[in-house]
Amino acid sequence: MARKSDKYQAELERLQILLVETQAWTIDKGRKTVIVFEGRDTAGKDGAIKRITEHMALRQTRVVALPKPTDRETSQWYFQRYVTHLPAAGETVLFNRSWYNRAGVERVMGFCEPGQYARFLEDAPHFERMLADGGLKIIKLWLDISRAEQAERLASRVADPLKRFKVSSLDAEAQDRWDDYTAARDRMLDQTDHPAAPWTVVATDRKKTARLNIMRYILKAIGGPGEAGPEPDPGVVFPAAKSDGRLAA
Amino acid sequence: MARKSDKYQAELERLQILLVETQAWTIDKGRKTVIVFEGRDTAGKDGAIKRITEHMALRQTRVVALPKPTDRETSQWYFQRYVTHLPAAGETVLFNRSWYNRAGVERVMGFCEPGQYARFLEDAPHFERMLADGGLKIIKLWLDISRAEQAERLASRVADPLKRFKVSSLDAEAQDRWDDYTAARDRMLDQTDHPAAPWTVVATDRKKTARLNIMRYILKAIGGPGEAGPEPDPGVVFPAAKSDGRLAA
Amino acid sequence: MARKSDKYQAELERLQILLVETQAWTIDKGRKTVIVFEGRDTAGKDGAIKRITEHMALRQTRVVALPKPTDRETSQWYFQRYVTHLPAAGETVLFNRSWYNRAGVERVMGFCEPGQYARFLEDAPHFERMLADGGLKIIKLWLDISRAEQAERLASRVADPLKRFKVSSLDAEAQDRWDDYTAARDRMLDQTDHPAAPWTVVATDRKKTARLNIMRYILKAIGGPGEAGPEPDPGVVFPAAKSDGRLAA
Amino acid sequence: MARKSDKYQAELERLQILLVETQAWTIDKGRKTVIVFEGRDTAGKDGAIKRITEHMALRQTRVVALPKPTDRETSQWYFQRYVTHLPAAGETVLFNRSWYNRAGVERVMGFCEPGQYARFLEDAPHFERMLADGGLKIIKLWLDISRAEQAERLASRVADPLKRFKVSSLDAEAQDRWDDYTAARDRMLDQTDHPAAPWTVVATDRKKTARLNIMRYILKAIGGPGEAGPEPDPGVVFPAAKSDGRLAA
Numbered sequence: 001m002a003r004k005s006d007k008y009q010a011e012l013e014r015l016q017i018l019l020v021e022t023q024a025w026t027i028d029k030g031r032k033t034v035i036v037f038e039g040r041d042t043a044g045k046d047g048a049i050k051r052i053t054e055h056m057a058l059r060q061t062r063v064v065a066l067p068k069p070t071d072r073e074t075s076q077w078y079f080q081r082y083v084t085h086l087p088a089a090g091e092t093v094l095f096n097r098s099w100y101n102r103a104g105v106e107r108v109m110g111f112c113e114p115g116q117y118a119r120f121l122e123d124a125p126h127f128e129r130m131l132a133d134g135g136l137k138i139i140k141l142w143l144d145i146s147r148a149e150q151a152e153r154l155a156s157r158v159a160d161p162l163k164r165f166k167v168s169s170l171d172a173e174a175q176d177r178w179d180d181y182t183a184a185r186d187r188m189l190d191q192t193d194h195p196a197a198p199w200t201v202v203a204t205d206r207k208k209t210a211r212l213n214i215m216r217y218i219l220k221a222i223g224g225p226g227e228a229g230p231e232p233d234p235g236v237v238f239p240a241a242k243s244d245g246r247l248a249a
Numbered sequence: 250m251a252r253k254s255d256k257y258q259a260e261l262e263r264l265q266i267l268l269v270e271t272q273a274w275t276i277d278k279g280r281k282t283v284i285v286f287e288g289r290d291t292a293g294k295d296g297a298i299k300r301i302t303e304h305m306a307l308r309q310t311r312v313v314a315l316p317k318p319t320d321r322e323t324s325q326w327y328f329q330r331y332v333t334h335l336p337a338a339g340e341t342v343l344f345n346r347s348w349y350n351r352a353g354v355e356r357v358m359g360f361c362e363p364g365q366y367a368r369f370l371e372d373a374p375h376f377e378r379m380l381a382d383g384g385l386k387i388i389k390l391w392l393d394i395s396r397a398e399q400a401e402r403l404a405s406r407v408a409d410p411l412k413r414f415k416v417s418s419l420d421a422e423a424q425d426r427w428d429d430y431t432a433a434r435d436r437m438l439d440q441t442d443h444p445a446a447p448w449t450v451v452a453t454d455r456k457k458t459a460r461l462n463i464m465r466y467i468l469k470a471i472g473g474p475g476e477a478g479p480e481p482d483p484g485v486v487f488p489a490a491k492s493d494g495r496l497a498a
Numbered sequence: 499m500a501r502k503s504d505k506y507q508a509e510l511e512r513l514q515i516l517l518v519e520t521q522a523w524t525i526d527k528g529r530k531t532v533i534v535f536e537g538r539d540t541a542g543k544d545g546a547i548k549r550i551t552e553h554m555a556l557r558q559t560r561v562v563a564l565p566k567p568t569d570r571e572t573s574q575w576y577f578q579r580y581v582t583h584l585p586a587a588g589e590t591v592l593f594n595r596s597w598y599n600r601a602g603v604e605r606v607m608g609f610c611e612p613g614q615y616a617r618f619l620e621d622a623p624h625f626e627r628m629l630a631d632g633g634l635k636i637i638k639l640w641l642d643i644s645r646a647e648q649a650e651r652l653a654s655r656v657a658d659p660l661k662r663f664k665v666s667s668l669d670a671e672a673q674d675r676w677d678d679y680t681a682a683r684d685r686m687l688d689q690t691d692h693p694a695a696p697w698t699v700v701a702t703d704r705k706k707t708a709r710l711n712i713m714r715y716i717l718k719a720i721g722g723p724g725e726a727g728p729e730p731d732p733g734v735v736f737p738a739a740k741s742d743g744r745l746a747a
Numbered sequence: 748m749a750r751k752s753d754k755y756q757a758e759l760e761r762l763q764i765l766l767v768e769t770q771a772w773t774i775d776k777g778r779k780t781v782i783v784f785e786g787r788d789t790a791g792k793d794g795a796i797k798r799i800t801e802h803m804a805l806r807q808t809r810v811v812a813l814p815k816p817t818d819r820e821t822s823q824w825y826f827q828r829y830v831t832h833l834p835a836a837g838e839t840v841l842f843n844r845s846w847y848n849r850a851g852v853e854r855v856m857g858f859c860e861p862g863q864y865a866r867f868l869e870d871a872p873h874f875e876r877m878l879a880d881g882g883l884k885i886i887k888l889w890l891d892i893s894r895a896e897q898a899e900r901l902a903s904r905v906a907d908p909l910k911r912f913k914v915s916s917l918d919a920e921a922q923d924r925w926d927d928y929t930a931a932r933d934r935m936l937d938q939t940d941h942p943a944a945p946w947t948v949v950a951t952d953r954k955k956t957a958r959l960n961i962m963r964y965i966l967k968a969i970g971g972p973g974e975a976g977p978e979p980d981p982g983v984v985f986p987a988a989k990s991d992g993r994l995a996a
Contacts (some may be wrong), residue, residue, distance in 0.1 A: 003766050017908045024911060030324065055910040067806050075279065075338030077383050083332045107255030130372050133435050134326050161764045165804040166770060273662060306663040316557050386724045411516045413522060414555040492512050528822065573836030575778065575881050581830045623962050628870050632824050710887030 008208050014056050015215040017227065022219060022226035023056055023092060030089035032136045033222055035097045039143030040181055041174040042153035044204040045167075048143070048214050056092065065096040078102065078120065079127055085141065086131065092179045099124065103188040108180045121187070125194040132196035139221050142189060142240060146248045147177050147178055149205045157169065189240040189247075199240035201247065204222065213237045257358045264464040265480065271468060272305055272474035273343060281384050281385045282471055283349045285347045288392030289430055290423040291402035291450035293453040295415075297463050298343050304381075305341065314345040327351065328368065328376055335380070348373065349389075352437040357429045358422065374443040381417070381445035388470050389462065391438060391450045391489060395497040396427050424452070431498065438489040448489035450496065455485075461487045500562045506706045509680055510640035513713040514699060516554050520717060520724035526556055528587035531720055534596045537641030538679055539672040540651035542702040546712050547592050555588065563594040576600065576618065584629070597622065598638075606678045609673065610686070615644040615648065619685070623692040630694035637713065637719050641681045641685060644746040645676055647703045649695060680747065682700075688740040689747075699745065711735045755955045762962040762976065763802050769966060770839060774807055777836035779883045780969055783845045786890030787928055789900035790922040791951040793913075795890070795961050796841050803839065812843040813861075825849065825867065826874055830845065833878070846871065850935040855927045856920065866933070872941040879943035886968050887995035889948045890986060891935060893995040894925055896952045929996065936987040946987035948994065960984045 008121045026033060035052075061199040064085045073081050079099055084169045093114075102120040106112040128138055147155075154171050171200055174181070193199045200217060204210035213236040219226030238246065264392060284301075285293040288475045301311055313334045328348055336342045351369040352366050355361040361369075377387055394402075401418055423430070442448045449466060453459035462485040468475030487495065509698045524531060533550075535543040539553055551559055562583045571579050600618040604610040610618075626636055643651075649693050655661045672679070691697045699716060702708035711734040715725030736744065771779060782799075786793040798809055811832045820828050826846055834840045849867040853859040859867075875885055890902045891902075901918055921928070940946045947964060951957035960983040966973030985993065 013909065020909060020911050031302055032324070037400055055909045055912065063807055072337045075281070077335050077380055077385065079333070080332055080335055083326070086326050088321045123382070126375055126379065130328075130375065131326055132346075133368055133372070136326065161803045162760065162767060164767050165802065198274055241949055262660065269660060270663050302659045304663065307563055314556055411511065411518060411553045412551065413518050526897065530822070570835045573779070575830070575833050575878055575883065578830055578833055578876075580826055581824070584827055586819045599815055617880055621880070624873055626879065628826075628873065630869070631866055647865050 010211055012051060015212060015219070018229045019052060019215065019221050020055050022222055022224045023060065025224040026092060026222065027057065027060055029089040032087040033091060033092045034136060034138050035092070035094045036100065036138070036220060037094065037096050037143065038098065038100050038104065038141065039204070040145055040150060041171060042150050042157065043142055043143035043145040044207055044210055045096050045120060047207060048211050049096055051211050052218070054072040059092050062091065062093045063096060064093060086136070087108065100188060102180070103192070104184055107184045108177055119166070121191045124192045127192065128197040137216060137222060138197040140197055140199045142185070142199055143204045143210070144248050145204050147175070151175055156234050171218050193240050201238055201240050203236050204217040209236060220241060251495060252374065260461055261300060262417060264461060264468070267468050267475040267478045268301060268464065271302050271471055271473045274473040275341060276306065276309055276339040279286045281336040281338060282341045283336060283344065283370065283385060283387050284341070285344045285349065285387070285389040286352065286392065287347065287390065288453070289394055290401060290420060291399050291406070293347050293395040293456055293459055296459050298345055300460050301464060301467070305329050310341050311340065312341060312345060316435060317490050335385070335410045339455060340411065352441070353430070353433055354419070356433045370440045373441045375490040378443065387446040388467060389446055389448045389450055392432070392459070393450050393497050396424070396451050400424055409432035441443055442489050449490050450487055450489050452485050458485060509710055510549060513542065513717070514709060515661065516717050516724040516727045517550060518553050519635065520720055520722045521554055523722040524590060525555065525588040526719065530585040530587060530637050531590045532585060532593065532634060533590070533640065534593045534636070534638040536595065536598050536602065536639065536649060537702070538643055539669060540648050541641035541643040542705055543594050543641055546709050547594055547703060549709050550593065550716070555585065558589050560589065560591045561594060562591060584634070589747055598686060601690070602679070603668070605682045606675055619689045622690045627692065628694040634664060635720060636639060636695040638695055638697045640683070640697055640700050641702045641708070642746050643702050645673070649673055677696055683701060691738050699736055699738050699741050701734050707734060749752045758959055759798060762959060762966070763798070765966050765973040765976045766799060766962065767802050769969055769971045770803055770807065773839060773969065774804065774837040774973040779834040779836060779884060781834060781842065781885050782839070783842045783847065783887040784890065785844065785847050785888065786850065787892055787897060787920050788918060788953070789897050789904065789995070790890035790892040791954055791957055792843050792890055796843055798958050799962060799965070800841065807838050809838065810843060811840060833883070847935060850939070851928070851931055852917070854931045855924055868938045871939045875940065876926040877945040881988060884969060886965060887944055887946045889932070889946055890951045890957070891948050891995050892951050894922070898922055912972060918931045927982060941985050948985055948987050948990050949982050
C-alpha cells in the first residue's frame with residue numbers, strides 16, 4: 001500500500017515538473033490555453049485541478065469557478081461572463097465547470113428554457129471555433145464517474161467535516177436524476193464535439209489514476225516540452241467520438 | 250437662418266422625447282440594444298451620440314469609446330474587450346467606433362495582419378448573429394462623409410481651441426489614404442452586412458439633417474413607442490445593401 | 499435677452515477654452531484632480547458638469563455618478579466603491595454626488611445608522627487628507643439653491659417629457675424635509691471642512707451665473723494655465739468657512 | 748519520523764475543521780476578515796496560506812497576491828489597488844504580501860521615495876483604523892525566519908524543478924541586504940503596530956510548527972466557534988509589541 005502511494009507520488013511529481021516546463025514554454029512563446037473541466041458532481045474536477053496547478057506560475061494561471069449568475073448576468077449574452085476570463089498571451093485558464101453548464105445542470109434542472117438549450121448546442125462550437133482561430137488552444141475534458149462510485153463519494157462527503165463547503169443542496173439530484181444527466185451528457189458530447197475543440201473523456205472512478213492520466217493528456221495536447229512525456233492510458237482517456245459503450249451508464 | 254435653427258431645435262426635441270419614451274419602454278420590457286457608430290474621422294459620430302444620449306437614462310445608457318488596446322488586450326480574443334460592454338436587460342449601449350476598427354483603421358494603417366483582417370470579416374457576422382439570437386438588437390450605422398467636407402472639418406478642428414482633444418496624429422492620414430479607406434469601407438459593408446445585423450448608411454455632410462435622420466432611423470429600428478415617429482429621409486438614410494452609387498467616393 | 503445669452507455663450511466658451519488648456523497641462527504634468535459636486539436635488543450639478551466636460555479629453559476625464567449600492571457594496575468598507583474611481587496621473591474625475599451621500603440623503607432619509615453617520619463625519623477628513631498627501635487635488639463644491647427655486651425646478655421637471663429620467667421618487671422629500679436637509683448640510687460643511695480639502699459654496703439660483711462661476715473657481719483651484727483667468731464673483735462663490743448667513747435657509 | 752508526521756497531519760486536520768466551522772460562522776454572521784501575511788522571502792507565506800485555505804469555502808475566500816503595479820496603478824493612491832480586494836460581508840481575504848510592500852521591499856530596494864515611505868508609515872495605521880471601525884477584522888502576521896534557514900531554503904528552491912516559478916531575480920538580494928531588511932522590519936513593526944490592527948510575529952524556521960500555530964492564532968483572533976481551540980505556542984507566536992529580542996537578527 002505504502003509502496004503504491006509512493007509510486008503515485010513519484011509519477012505525480014514527474015508530471016508536475018513537465019507541466020512546469022510546459023508552462024515556462026507557454027509563457028515564453030505567448031501561447032494561450034483553456035482547459036475545460038466538466039463532469040458530474042464528485043467526478044474529481046477539484047482534485048485534478050488542484051494537482052495540476054499546484055506548482056504552476058501564480059500570475060499566468062487562473063482557475064475560474066463562476067458562482068450562480070446574478071440577475072444582471074442572466075440577462076446578458078450567455079457567453080459574456082465566461083469571455084471575461086479568457087486568457088491573454090502566456091496564460092493558462094482552467095474552467096471548473098464552464099459554459100457547458102447550460103447543457104448539463106441547467107438542462108436537467110430546468111434552469112434554462114428549451115430554446116436557450118437548443119441555441120447553446122448550436123452556438124458553442126461556433127463560439128469555440130472563433131476562439132481557436134484566434135490562437136487559443138481549447139482542451140475539453142469530460143470526467144466520467146459511475147453511478148455507484150458517485151453514491152459512495154456523496155455519502156462520504158456528507159460525513160466529512162472538512163468537506164462542509166462541498167456539500168450542496170443539488171447533491172441529492174445527482175443520483176435521483178442520474179439518467180437525465182446521462183442523456184444530457186450524451187447529447188452534449190455528440191453535438192459539441194468538433195475538430196477545433198474536441199471532447200476527451202476521462203474515466204475517474206479511480207481518482208489517482210485519473211489525475212495522472214489527465215496530466216499526461218494535457219501535456220500531449222498542449223505540445224511543447226511536455227509532449228514527449230508518457231502516453232495516457234487509452235483505457236482511461238479516450239476521445240468522446242470513439243467512446244462507444246465506454247461511458248458510464 | 251434663425252428660423253431654420255429653430256425648426257432644427259424643435260424637431261431635435263421632438264425626437265429626443267420619442268427616444269426617452271422608447272427607452273422607458275426598453276427598460277420596462279428588459280430589451281437590450283447596441284448601436285454601432287462607424288465612419289471616417291469627422292463624420293459626425295460624437296455629435297450624433299451626444300444629441301441621442303442627452304436626455305437618456307444615465308444608468309441604463311453607456312457610451313463606449315475604447316482606447317487603443319493594451320498589449321495584454323491585443324493578445325486576447327479580438328472581441329473580448331468589446332464583449333465586456335455588451336448590455337444587460339433594459340440597457341442601451343452606443344459604441345463610438347467598435348470591433349469594426351479592424352476592418353477600417355487597422356486594415357488601412359497596417360495595425361493588423363492580413364490573416365487577422367480576413368478572419369475578422371468572416372467572424373464578425375457569426376459573432377453578431379449569436380448576439381442577435383440571444384435577444385440583442387444590433388443597429389450598425391455607417392456615417393458617410395465626402396472628401397471635401399472632411400477636409401474642411403479637419404482644417405476647422407485644428408483652428409478651434411475647443412477641439413484640441415479631438416485632433417489626432419492620424420488626422421492627416423484620413424485624407425492622404427482616402428481611397429484606401431474607401432476600399433476598406435466597401436469591403437466591410439459588403440462582407441459584414443447580414444440579416445441579423447445589417448448596415449445602414451447615413452450621409453452626414455449636412456450635420457443637423459444627419460443627426461435628425463439618425464434619430465428617426467433608430468426609433469424605427471428599435472420599435473416600441475417611437476416606431477410611429479417620422480420616417481427618415483431615404484436620401485439621407487439607406488440600407489448599405491441598396492446604396493448603389495450613393496456612397497462618398 | 500438675445501444679447502445677454504450671447505454674452506453667456508461667449509464667456510462660457512472662453513472658460514471652456516481655459517479648461518481645455520488647463521487639462522492639457524494636467525495631462526502633461528501628470529496631475530490628478532477630483533471635483534466633488536454636492537447639493538440638493540435640482541441644484542444644478544448635472545448642468546454644470548455637462549458644460550465643464552463638454553470639450554474635455556474623453557480618455558482623461560471621468561464623470562462618476564454611482565447608482566444605489568448593491569447589498570454586497572453596502573457590506574463593504576464605505577469608501578470602497580468610490581476609491582475604485584479615483585484618478586491616475588493626468589486624469590480628472592468629477593463626482594456627481596459622492597461619499598457625502600452619507601452626510602446628506604442617507605442621514606435625512608435614515609438610510610444609515612447614527613453610528614455610521616457619526617463615523618463618516620470623522621473619517622471623511624482623514625480619508626481626504628490621505629488622498630491629498632498622495633498628490634490628489636480635491637475640490638469640493640456645495641451647490642446651494644433656495645427653497646423657492648427648488649420648488650419651481652421640481653415642478654417644471656415633472657412637466658417636461660425630456661426630464662422623465664431625472665424625476666425620482668425622492669423628489670417630494672426634498673421640499674418636505676427641507677429643514678432636515680439644511681441641518682445636515684450645515685453639519686457636513688462644519689465637520690468636514692479642512693485645509694487639505696475645504697468646501698466651497700456656489701449659490702446656484704441663477705443657473706448660468708453659477709456655471710460660469712464654478713468654472714472660474716475650478717480654474718483658479720487647479721492652478722496651471724487657467725489660473726490667470728477671471729476671478730469668480732465672491733457673491734456667488736465663497737468658502738464654506740466664511741459663509742456666515744449666506745447659505746439658503 | 749513517520750509518527751511525527753502523522754501527529755502533524757492529525758493536528759492539521761483538526762485545525763482545518765475548526766477553520767471550516769469558523770468560516771461557516773463568519774458567513775452566517777456576515778463578518779469580514781482580512782489576514783495579512785508578511786515576511787521575508789521563503790518565510791513560509793505560500794505554504795501557510797495553502798493549508799489554511801485548503802478546505803475553505805471557494806466563494807467566500809480570496810487569496811490576493813498582487814503583481815508589480817502597472818504605471819497607471821503606481822500613479823494612483825497607494826492603497827487603491829488593495830482596497831479593490833477588501834471583503835464584503837461573510838468574506839475572508841488573505842493578502843500574500845500587502846500594502847506593507849512599501850515598508851519592506853520598496854524601502855530596501857529603493858522602489859519608492861523616502862517621502863512616500865515616511866507617509867506610508869504614518870498613513871497605514873489611519874487607513875487600517877478606518878477599516879476596523881467599519882467592522883473589518885484585521886489580522887497582521889509577520890512570518891519571521893532566520894538568516895541561515897533562509898539561505899538553505901533559497902538554495903533548495905533553485906535546485907527544485909517544481910519551484911521554478913518561485914525563484915525570482917530578487918532572491919539574491921534577500922541575503923545580501925539582510926540587515927537592511929531587518930531594519931525595515933523593525934521600523935515597520937514599531938510604527939504600524941496599533942490597537943485596531945496589531946502585528947503578531949510567528950517564528951517560522953520550523954515550517955510545520957509554524958503553520959499549526961498560525962492556524963491556532965487565527966482561530967483565536969477571529970473568535971467564533973474556533974475560539975475555544977488550542978492555544979498557540981507563545982514561543983512561536985507572540986505580539987510584535989512584546990517581541991523583545993526574539994526576532995531573527
